[in-house]
Amino acid sequence: xxxxxxxxxxxxxxxxxxxxxxLIDCGEGASTYLGNKSFAVKRVFITHGHADHIAGxxxxxxxxxxxxxxxxxxxxxxxxxxxxxxxxxxxxxxKVNSDLKYNLSIRALDVGExxxxxxxxxxxxxxxxxxxHHTMSEVSFGYNVYEKRKxxxxxxxxxxxxxxxxxxxxxxxxxxxxxYEHKILTVSGDSIPIKLxxxxxxxxxxxxxxxxxxxxxKGNNHSSIDEVLELAKSARAKAVILxxxxxxxxxxxxRLVNKAMEETEIDVPIMYVHPSKIFTLN
Numbered sequence: 214x215x216x217x218x219x220x221x222x223x224x225x226x227x228x229x230x231x232x233x234x235x236l237i238d239c240g241e242g243a244s245t246y247l248g249n250k251s252f253a254v255k256r257v258f259i260t261h262g263h264a265d266h267i268a269g270x271x272x273x274x275x276x277x278x279x280x281x282x283x284x285x286x287x288x289x290x291x292x293x294x295x296x297x298x299x300x301x302x303x304x305x306x307x308k309v310n311s312d313l314k315y316n317l318s319i320r321a322l323d324v325g326e327x328x329x330x331x332x333x334x335x336x337x338x339x340x341x342x343x344x345x346h347h348t349m350s351e352v353s354f355g356y357n358v359y360e361k362r363k364x365x366x367x368x369x370x371x372x373x374x375x376x377x378x379x380x381x382x383x384x385x386x387x388x389x390x391x392x393y394e395h396k397i398l399t400v401s402g403d404s405i406p407i408k409l410x411x412x413x414x415x416x417x418x419x420x421x422x423x424x425x426x427x428x429x430x431k432g433n434n435h436s437s438i439d440e441v442l443e444l445a446k447s448a449r450a451k452a453v454i455l456x457x458x459x460x461x462x463x464x465x466x467x468r469l470v471n472k473a474m475e476e477t478e479i480d481v482p483i484m485y486v487h488p489s490k491i492f493t494l495n
Contacts, residue, residue: 214398214417215495219246220456221488222423225265228400228456229254230358233330233338236273237356237400243269244276246491251276256289256328258340260402261353262298271306278313287316291328293342293352294321322354330358337361338397343411345404347434355407357415358398363390399450403457405433406440412448420444421457422485425469429461438470442477453479454494456486463488 215231225240229247235256236243241264244251251273260266270290277288292299303319322328322342331338340358347353364370369377369389380389399415401407403423412418423435430437438455445453455470462469470485486492 216419216454216493217247218419218454218456218486218492218494219243220458220486220492221265222457222459223265225269226403226457227266227269228419230398233358235330235340238266238402239269239273240265241268242272244272251280252286254288255286256291256330258322258328258342258356259290259292259296259299260345260355260400261293261347261351262296262302263351263403266403267299267302270302274306274310274313274317277315278310285315287318289318289320291320291322293354294323295352296321298351324354336363343407345402345407347403347405353402353404355399355401355404355411357396357400357411359394360397361392361394363392365389366391401436403435406436406444409444409447412444412450414449416451417454418445418448418450418452419454419456422455423457423459425458425462425466425473429459438473439477442473442479442483445481446477446479450481452482452484454484454486454492456492458485458488460488 217229220226225242226238227240227243228237234253236254237258238260239257324342324344327339327341329337329339338360340356342354342356345353345355366389396415399412399418401420403421420441421436422438422441424430424437427437427439466485474483
């Protein structure tokens with residue numbers, strides 16, 4: 214799992230998942246920090262149309278068009294179906310970049326659809342959006358990345374390696390295996406705590422935690438750290454990244470995160486994205 218994340222609530226949020234060369238959101242300055250990695254980006258998945266999550270799209274599209282990088286690499290941008298703010302901004306970007314030297318694909322996604330990220334033989338990774346609650350005026354999504362894998366059917370799981378190989382030769386691998394999906398990454402976008410079913414059994418839950426003190430929250434558009442950690446426990450998440458943390462906590466983040474971990478008695482790795490630093494996970 215290789216991630217690079219920048220997230221400063223109200224200002225800019227973006228997340229680069231390098232195994233599949235994709236961005237989730239593209240806030241201001243994304244291409245500046247990514248540098249030459251901007252040319253490696255194949256796909257961008259937008260969670261919603263607020264400026265701090267889409268303002269960097271113009272820079273990304275323009276940088277790839279004018280800098281000395283590979284102009285043969287196409288770029289795909291996906292956004293929530295019905296997201297009018299995203300559509301209007303992308304239309305503006307296309308209008309002022311009428312001389313694009315590479316293929317730019319724009320597609321509205323809906324819940325229930327998926328995009329194939331990687332395929333090797335029968336194994337593949339896909340991404341699927343799920344609906345979240347942020348504001349009434351803007352459609353908002355979170356995203357799940359799944360690996361589609363195969364394992365032996367129950368009746369064959371106690372066989373030795375030689376017996377399995379013999380069966381493969383006689384009846385074929387597809388006859389003795391069954392496909393299943395493994396959730397490797399869940400990203401909340403801006404939202405109140407996402408539904409349990411969307412985070413269940415994920416390897417890594419990246420969830421916004423705007424408020425490190427629930428008493429600071431006004432309205433019902435974001436999450437507090439205690440809610441996120443309780444969700445992670447119930448969902449059996451194997452690790453958690455807290456992001457979109459308000460700058461009001463910049464000097465107290467470590468102490469407040471440790472306090473919340475003690476109070477919720479959670480025993481999985483908890484990481485956080487400092488509002489003024491680039492977070493990396495290798």
